[in-house]
Amino acid sequence: MPEPKAPAKLQKQQPGRFTNPVEAAFYARDPRQVAPQLLGKLLVRRDGRKLRAGRIVELEAYLGISDAAAHAAAGKTKRNEVLFGPPGHAYVYFIYGFHYCLNVSCEPEGKAGSLLIRALEPISGIDEMYAARDLDQDHGRMTELRKLTSGPGRLAEAFSITRERDNGKDLTSSRSDLKIIDDGYIPEKITITTRIGIQKAPDELLRYLIAGNPFVSGRKTR
DNA sequence: ATATCGATTATCT
């Protein structure tokens, strides 16, 4: 008998190879279910031959029209229409006159719900990130490295993410220049806290982070 | 170490 071939789904993940996009069905659920499983995946930006990649270490869930803090709370508008579209797409908004922030749409089409990507651990293309952030590389010191992608506005700048360029983009397509891929990494421990920086519904436990990861946003308690 | 503040604009009331 010939050796049966392994199904494609069981093919070995290849660390360092940015293949295997997370598929749309993965996102077509309540963001509270998606969040713990999305932690540890890689956000990848391709510009020609240049790649930037960062591991997702912090997320916040926004639940749609039932969530007072969500952009979808008041219903569908021109600004937030991506939230009501198909799962696995980029919702990019502009805030405080300065910063872009990136969400991934969740839930099946027609229902709003998303995950705000709040922090990444830089993995690849670090020189590109420093350039995009207009920061000097201080010999790779941790304090400097953390400034790259520890915060939603910071990581958007480090990955050159703008609403004009990326809003509505499919993050599940291997051909996309902005996508989320699975390299097989599984976080050891996940912590859940309240969301940061919001006025409404501040007590909901909807912030998910990889426990102990130094690239999580916020002040460091050392 | 934490606290306060100013920058600047798309979006909505």
Next chain:
DNA sequence: GATAATCGATATG
């Protein structure tokens, strides 16, 4: 006209 899912600089203990 007010607001906002932020950041970086400055001030102070």
